[in-house]
Amino acid sequence: MLLSLSSLATYASKQPSTYDICVYGESASGVITAIQSGRLGKRVVLLSKNTHVGGLVTSGLTATDMNKNEVVGGLTREFYQRLYSYYLQPQVWVNQNRDEFFVKSLKRTYKGRNEERKMQWVYESKVAEKIMIDMLKEANVEVLFNERLKLKGGVNKEDKQIASIQLESGKVIQAKIFVDATYEGDLMAKSGVSYTVGREANEQYGETLNGYRINYEKGADLSQIDPYIIEGDKKSGLLPYIDKKATKNQGETDKKVQAYTYRMTLTDDPANRIKIEKPANYNVLWYEVLLRQIKLNPSMELQKIITLTPMPNRKTDTNHLDFFGASYDYAEANYMQRRQMEQQHKDYALGMLWFLANDPRVPEHIRKEMSDWGLPKDEFVDTQNFPNQIYVREARRMQGEYIMTEKNVVKEGREVAENGIGLGSYALDCHYVSKVIDGEGKLRYEGTIFKPTTPYPISYYAITPRKNEVTNLLVPICLSSSHVAYSSIRMEPVYMVLGQSAAVAAAMAIDQNAAVQDISYPDLAAKLEGLNQIIKTQ
Numbered sequence: 001m002l003l004s005l006s007s008l009a010t011y012a013s014k015q016p017s018t019y020d021i022c023v024y025g026e027s028a029s030g031v032i033t034a035i036q037s038g039r040l041g042k043r044v045v046l047l048s049k050n051t052h053v054g055g056l057v058t059s060g061l062t063a064t065d066m067n068k069n070e071v072v073g074g075l076t077r078e079f080y081q082r083l084y085s086y087y088l089q090p091q092v093w094v095n096q097n098r099d100e101f102f103v104k105s106l107k108r109t110y111k112g113r114n115e116e117r118k119m120q121w122v123y124e125s126k127v128a129e130k131i132m133i134d135m136l137k138e139a140n141v142e143v144l145f146n147e148r149l150k151l152k153g154g155v156n157k158e159d160k161q162i163a164s165i166q167l168e169s170g171k172v173i174q175a176k177i178f179v180d181a182t183y184e185g186d187l188m189a190k191s192g193v194s195y196t197v198g199r200e201a202n203e204q205y206g207e208t209l210n211g212y213r214i215n216y217e218k219g220a221d222l223s224q225i226d227p228y229i230i231e232g233d234k235k236s237g238l239l240p241y242i243d244k245k246a247t248k249n250q251g252e253t254d255k256k257v258q259a260y261t262y263r264m265t266l267t268d269d270p271a272n273r274i275k276i277e278k279p280a281n282y283n284v285l286w287y288e289v290l291l292r293q294i295k296l297n298p299s300m301e302l303q304k305i306i307t308l309t310p311m312p313n314r315k316t317d318t319n320h321l322d323f324f325g326a327s328y329d330y331a332e333a334n335y336m337q338r339r340q341m342e343q344q345h346k347d348y349a350l351g352m353l354w355f356l357a358n359d360p361r362v363p364e365h366i367r368k369e370m371s372d373w374g375l376p377k378d379e380f381v382d383t384q385n386f387p388n389q390i391y392v393r394e395a396r397r398m399q400g401e402y403i404m405t406e407k408n409v410v411k412e413g414r415e416v417a418e419n420g421i422g423l424g425s426y427a428l429d430c431h432y433v434s435k436v437i438d439g440e441g442k443l444r445y446e447g448t449i450f451k452p453t454t455p456y457p458i459s460y461y462a463i464t465p466r467k468n469e470v471t472n473l474l475v476p477i478c479l480s481s482s483h484v485a486y487s488s489i490r491m492e493p494v495y496m497v498l499g500q501s502a503a504v505a506a507a508m509a510i511d512q513n514a515a516v517q518d519i520s521y522p523d524l525a526a527k528l529e530g531l532n533q534i535i536k537t538q
Helices: 008-012 028-039 074-087 098-105 125-138 186-190 284-296 335-358 364-370 483-489 492-512 521-530
Strands: 017-024 044-047 142-144 155-158 161-166 172-180 195-197 228-230 233-238 264-267 307-311 315-319 396-398 420-424 428-430 434-437 443-446 449-451 456-459
Touching: 017 028, 017 492, 028 044, 028 074, 028 125, 028 492, 044 172, 074 125, 074 492, 098 307, 172 186, 172 492, 186 396, 264 335, 284 335, 335 364, 420 492, 420 521, 428 483, 492 521
Parallel strands: 017 044, 017 172, 044 142
Antiparallel strands: 155 161, 161 172, 195 396, 228 233, 264 315, 307 315, 420 456, 428 449, 434 443
16 A cells, blocks of 8 residues: 555565565655656655655755755756745745745745746745655555664575565565665665764875864854853863863764754744743753853854744744764664664753743843744644654765765865766765863864865765675665765755665666666666756766
């Protein structure tokens, strides 16, 4: 049955279900992969860990990181064109009009639309999910909800091929090609594919922006802030999530990842607004560094603390609720541990918004502005009006046939990756990784990268494992990349483009009875261009 939960009998059955292509992961990349697979006439199943599709694209990240819409083609462009068409309807604007909205959003969303290409990349989460569901239905994609890979013994390999996977429900899925479209890379990891977590040393790939990086120039300056629970009293201990001292030299390797968050949707429409309540697990010390920053600059505006990017119908994409230091173990954690970390991030996000609106130590102008915002009644109705997907900015990264590195994505002295299947264009952008005490005893942020670039190709062989490991798996999200290169590649439209390309490659491998590493790249490129995919820079 399409897009509905299977019967209990089906769930309990261990009789294998057989497909051409199994897409594991309900991210937007997974959705696009499944749609393209279906349009190519393949029998495809999309496995979702919850009751939703779209990942972050339908869970709060609605101010799309699309700085150059002209490099987005194929099915991904079609998705944004469907959003454009939806918002042309006057009746969908319930509390503001279209022109009014685009004036408000102009500066923060690369204009938010392109009239010539009829694309729009600012929207409401519920609208995007409805469009994705429609596209999945049209492509005859079977979707199984509330299904997750059995982490121990869930992957059955025969030689270098994944023969089947077993889900926690007991259901067994057989397929000719598997696609791991998760943010964590569980299927990839459990299939015996080489991967890494964290930051490489600069010397590993001859990079300049990798590894441990105390922020002496980039980002906010914390050096005047006392890091101890009681200011001036070292015996009181450091505030939460501050590393005791910087023990590594700049550019050295470690296992840390950039901060995770939830991209919350808020509204200031009184008719659609739910007041933000103080979380049960509220910890005021989580916000003490922020409070001390505000005390140093009492005139600081709310938009300098969090970004409230306008979305249609008086909603926002709310960013910079980052919880530094709380996500290092997420990639390798089991499901229960991840759920605990997700709850902690939820408590942090809601707690920070409550703190900004209610703590009497926060300046009145910030509290007043923050109190205008609340959760939307008409979004995320089955998860207490809170997004269902945490923003996993980076987790596992495959070490595949080709590794994208800094030299492939920077514009100065670029080494162009061959065999392109899509373009990246966003700046190299790594959020803060940690808060540390430097060698002088001063508090610093650590880990930031921000460096604009120009469009660059992403190699097909960056989404393929090494041939001596697995021959029927493609990985469009946790792809083969250094930490630096990934800081640019990691944008949702790029994942979606790579998902469509993965589907075309998967279909070719099936038709040719070949390993995914052995299909003809010129033939793949021709097929992608025939589907209006943009794979070359101008």
